[in-house]
Amino acid sequence: GQSLEQPSEVTAVEGAIVQINCTYQTSGFYGLSWYQQHDGGAPTFLSYNALDGLEETGRFSSFLSRSDSYGYLLLQELQMKDSASYFCASGGSYIPTFGRGTSLIVHP
Amino acid sequence: NAGVTQTPKFRVLKTGQSMTLLCAQDMNHEYMYWYRQDPGMGLRLIHYSVGEGTTAKGEVPDGYNVSRLKKQNFLLGLESAAPSQTSVYFCASSSPDQADTQYFGPGTRLTVL
Numbered sequence: 001g002q003s004l005e006q007p008s009e010v011t012a013v014e015g016a017i018v019q020i021n022c023t024y025q026t027s028g029f030y031g032l033s034w035y036q037q038h039d040g041g042a043p044t045f046l047s048y049n050a051l052d053g054l055e056e057t058g059r060f061s062s063f064l065s066r067s068d069s070y071g072y073l074l075l076q077e078l079q080m081k082d083s084a085s086y087f088c089a090s091g092g093s094y095i096p097t098f099g100r101g102t103s104l105i106v107h108p
Numbered sequence: 109n110a111g112v113t114q115t116p117k118f119r120v121l122k123t124g125q126s127m128t129l130l131c132a133q134d135m136n137h138e139y140m141y142w143y144r145q146d147p148g149m150g151l152r153l154i155h156y157s158v159g160e161g162t163t164a165k166g167e168v169p170d171g172y173n174v175s176r177l178k179k180q181n182f183l184l185g186l187e188s189a190a191p192s193q194t195s196v197y198f199c200a201s202s203s204p205d206q207a208d209t210q211y212f213g214p215g216t217r218l219t220v221l
Contacts, residue, residue, distance in 0.1 A: 008148075033208045042198060042212040043151070050208075087150060091208035095166070100150040 002026040002090050004099035011105045012078055020073045020102045022088035032064050032071040033089040033096070043087060046073070078106050110134055112213035114199050120219045121189045129184040129216050131199030139202045140182040141166075141210065142174060144195040151198065157182055158204075189220045 004024045012018040022032065031050035035043040049055055049064035049071060061074040075082055085101040112133045121127055131140065138159050143151040153166030157176040171193060173185045182201075186193060196217050200210040 031208055033210075035210075042214050043200075043210075044212070045209050048208050089208070089210075095153065095156065096208065096210065097153075097167075098151040100148060 002029075002097040004088050004090055004097060006086075006088055006099040006102045008100070009103045009105065011107065013107050014078055014080060016078050017074065017076050018078060018104065020075075020086050020088075020104065022071045022073075022099055024069050024071075024088075024090050026069075026090050026097075029066070029069075030091045032062070033091065034060075034062055034073045035087045035089060035098075036084050037087065037101070038084045046086075075104070080106050080108065082106050112199055112201055112211050114197075114213035114216050116216060117214065118217045120221065121186075122221050123190060125189050126185070126187050127189065127218075128186075129197055129199075129218075131182045131184070131201075131213055132180055133182075133199075133201040133211070133213075134180065135201060135203075135211065136179070137201035137203050137211070138179070139204065139207060140176065141200045141202075142172070142182065142184045143198045143200065144168065144193075145198060145215075146195050154184065154197075189218075191220045194218060194220045 006022045033048045034046040037043045047062040059076045064071040083106045087101045089096045089098045141156045142154040155174040157163045160179040199213040202210045
């Protein structure tokens with residue numbers, strides 16, 4: 001089985017940098033994905049790390065350390081529209097398990 | 109491309125009624141999934157399918173059935189709805205070579221009274 005832990009809520013101010021952590025306990029770990037979900041909307045894919053290290057996509061970066069069973073999503077130059085829930089997910093083969101999500105609140 | 113679509117968007121049922129939720133995808137994906145999302149619980153996998161004609165149970169399958177008669181469609185059935193099935197239901201799909209990249213439908217908001 002798999003379980004993923006992430007903080008329930010993070011707050012930050014516009015323009016700042018915020019890091020959302022995810023620790024996992026899994027069997028058959030393949031990689032770590034991140035999804036964004038705005039209130040009332042559907043989850044949308046942000047990034048995937050199969051290997052250790054940092055993956056950068058615009059203002060968003062994601063990091064994975066397999067030896068520490070740990071990853072994080074880094075959001076830079078925060079904007080109000082980044083207020084949303086962020087989920088980490090671990091795919092064991094084709095059956096993913098999602099964390100419970102982190103609610104990011106961005107203040108002006 | 110419409111991506112992943114779900115019907116209906118909203119539904120209110122009485123306890124004991126039955127219904128079917130339809131999911132369709134036009135990306136030729138092999139894998140399809142049904143999740144439910146409840147406040148504070150994240151996304152929990154109900155059933156999934158790795159190809160036409162195949163289905164398997166996920167984390168919370170009780171009270172639900174599924175069918176994948178066509179590759180592009182994945183149906184979720186509730187035979188006798190219960191208040192505990194009040195939730196938001198999401199369908200998702202992915203391809204075998206990028207199974208960790210899931211594409212989600214807009215969701216169905218179901219209330220069981």
